[in-house]
Amino acid sequence: MMASKQKNMTPEQQKYQQLQQKHEKKRPVLKNCIRAFFVGGLICAIGQAISYFYIYFFNFTEQSVGNPTVATMVFFSMLLTGFGVYDRLGQFGGAGSAVPVTGFGNAVISAAIEHRTEGFVLGVGGNMFKLAGSVLLFGVFAAFVVALIRTVLSIWGVL
């Protein structure tokens, strides 16, 4: 695709692109990866602490503790997004803050904040799931496919 794009360019455009590439700031991939690793790890460590909290003080087992933990993490990330703290964390940690489930809360609330000037129904209500909607759609679809495979396998007696 890149090669075909270059073919369609005029010589001036190619020259300009070379010039631009020469002056382009190199993306610090390794630094970004390390930051994402630590920020993502920190978020997961907090999640682990919350799940231990629920196991210790409430009647949740290791298998059922996932639900309240996820709900708590999403709730906190929504609050932090509202206060403007999560955006800073996102700028620093990149994928490390977007990939864990807290990124979902951030996606919902940031879209809601962005569109609040358009009104509550068509603005906030209509656009709240603009980003997170695809997560929900593909999450539900993937869960459906996995459940289907599992059902078929258990009918066949493999599982």
Place this chain on the structure above:
Amino acid sequence: MHNTYRFIILMSVILLVSCNQDQKAKDSQLALVKTTNPPPVVTDGHKGNDQVEKIKQDVSSFPELYDVAVVKGKKAILVAYKVKHLHRFKMKKIEKNVTKMLEKKYPKEKFTVSSDYKIFLEVVRLDEKMRSSSKFNHRDAEKRFNEIVKMTEDIK
């Protein structure tokens, strides 16, 4: 902005210091994060204590496990254990092997096996309660034991 950071750091330090008071922590307080190795528990007095000790040794001999708790009730025996971190991918297989070994070695007993942290924690709590509280009699212990067994059945 600096004041906010200072406040957060100060609060964290206070929190950490307050957590580090020089008092002996109960086993159950740390049961989720460190090896507690609780003694085997028999809910109805001391009958069959040797057997429970033997079961604990047998289960502990599995190299994948690092902390084993055993409780003997009137009708069943509950075995709770923690699996070493890198072996947690094979939890189901380990559970199957442990159950198979126990059923083969002690065919007369009914076993409930669980690797859940919550079950382990509750067993440690039960043991502590039985040792520390004189009001907690064998009937209470049996009742609590049955509740824990029911909890393991709910997981499956």
